[in-house]
Amino acid sequence: xxxxxxxxxxxxxxxxxxxxxxxxxxxxxxxxxxxxxxxxxxxxxxxxxxxxxxxxxxxxxxxxxxxxxxxxxxxxxxxxxxxxxxxxxxxxxxxxxxxxxxxxxxxxxxxxxxxxxxxxxxxxxxxxxxxxxxxxxxxxxxxxxxxxxxxxxxxxxxxxxxxxxxxxxxxxxxxxxxxxxxxxxxxxxxxxxxxxxxxxxxxxxxxxxxxxxxx
Numbered sequence: 001x002x003x004x005x006x007x008x009x010x011x012x013x014x015x016x017x018x019x020x021x022x023x024x025x026x027x028x029x030x031x032x033x034x035x036x037x038x039x040x041x042x043x044x045x046x047x048x049x050x051x052x053x054x055x056x057x058x059x060x061x062x063x064x065x066x067x068x069x070x071x072x073x074x075x076x077x078x079x080x081x082x083x084x085x086x087x088x089x090x091x092x093x094x095x096x097x098x099x100x101x102x103x104x105x106x107x108x109x110x111x112x113x114x115x116x117x118x119x120x121x122x123x124x125x126x127x128x129x130x131x132x133x134x135x136x137x138x139x140x141x142x143x144x145x146x147x148x149x150x151x152x153x154x155x156x157x158x159x160x161x162x163x164x165x166x167x168x169x170x171x172x173x174x175x176x177x178x179x180x181x182x183x184x185x186x187x188x189x190x191x192x193x194x195x196x197x198x199x200x201x202x203x204x205x206x207x208x209x210x211x212x213x214x215x
Contacts, residue, residue, distance in 0.1 A: 027157060028064040031057045048110075049170070052103035056096055056163060063089045063156050067149055082148035089152050090206030093159055097199040100163065104192035107170070108185050121175050128161075128168045135161045148209070155202045162195045 035057035042050030070085055135157045142154045169191055173184045 025064075025068055027160065028061055028068060031061040031064060031160065035061060047107075048103055049107040052100060053163070053167060056100060057160075059092055059096055060156060060160055063092060064153070067153050067156070070149060079148065082152075086148040086152045086206050086209070089156065090203040093155070093199055093203035093206070096159075097196050097203065100199070101192065101196040104166075104188070104196075108188055108192070118175070121172055124168055124171065128164045131164055132161045151209070152206065155206055159199045159202055162198050166191050166195045 035054050038050045038057065039054035041047065042052075042054055066085055066089070070081060135154075138157060139154050142150045166188075170188055173179055173187060179187070
């Protein structure tokens with residue numbers, strides 16, 4: 001146990017900014033794993049939805065990787081670099097939202113969804129709500145920081161949590177009985193539209209904020 005104490009102490013000694021970046025690194029690793037998990041599901045089930053999620057999380061991983069690299073190289077002290085990364089990620093979020101909305105429409109029209117066992121669904125739901133709670137906590141912490149880089153990390157996490165929520169709902173509706181096919185389509189369409197709008201607004205806010213700060 002003693003050998004783990006220095007690690008725990010080191011994490012506690014990190015300042016708020018470094019802790020947030022550390023969580024971004026953890027999110028990056030999870031995103032890569034989750035991307036390939038969805039990719040495998042997409043290949044096995046020939047699902048456009050899961051293939052899209054694979055691409056979505058790969059791009060999210062790339063965005064998180066770019067923020068971590070900027071911080072590790074200490075370029076983050078340059079506000080112009082932070083603004084560039086924020087703008088780049090904002091554009092990518094909007095593009096991904098458009099791709100995601102197309103995949104959602106195709107999945108709804110063709111009734112594409114994968115059923116999971118109850119134990120797997122409970123695990124997915126627990127992880128999804130953990131991700132949402134962690135995102136909310138980090139959002140509160142970042143709110144007091146005037147950093148485009150930290151805002152970018154926050155928005156990526158928010159988009160990640162929103163897509164996870166949509167994916168969880170889609171699987172839960174077909175894994176548990178009680179809803180008709182029409183009800184499932186309506187619920188997925190409404191949630192998909194809300195997630196699409198949410199991610200687009202995140203991307204736009206990143207682009208507009210940077211434009212304002214450039215003036």
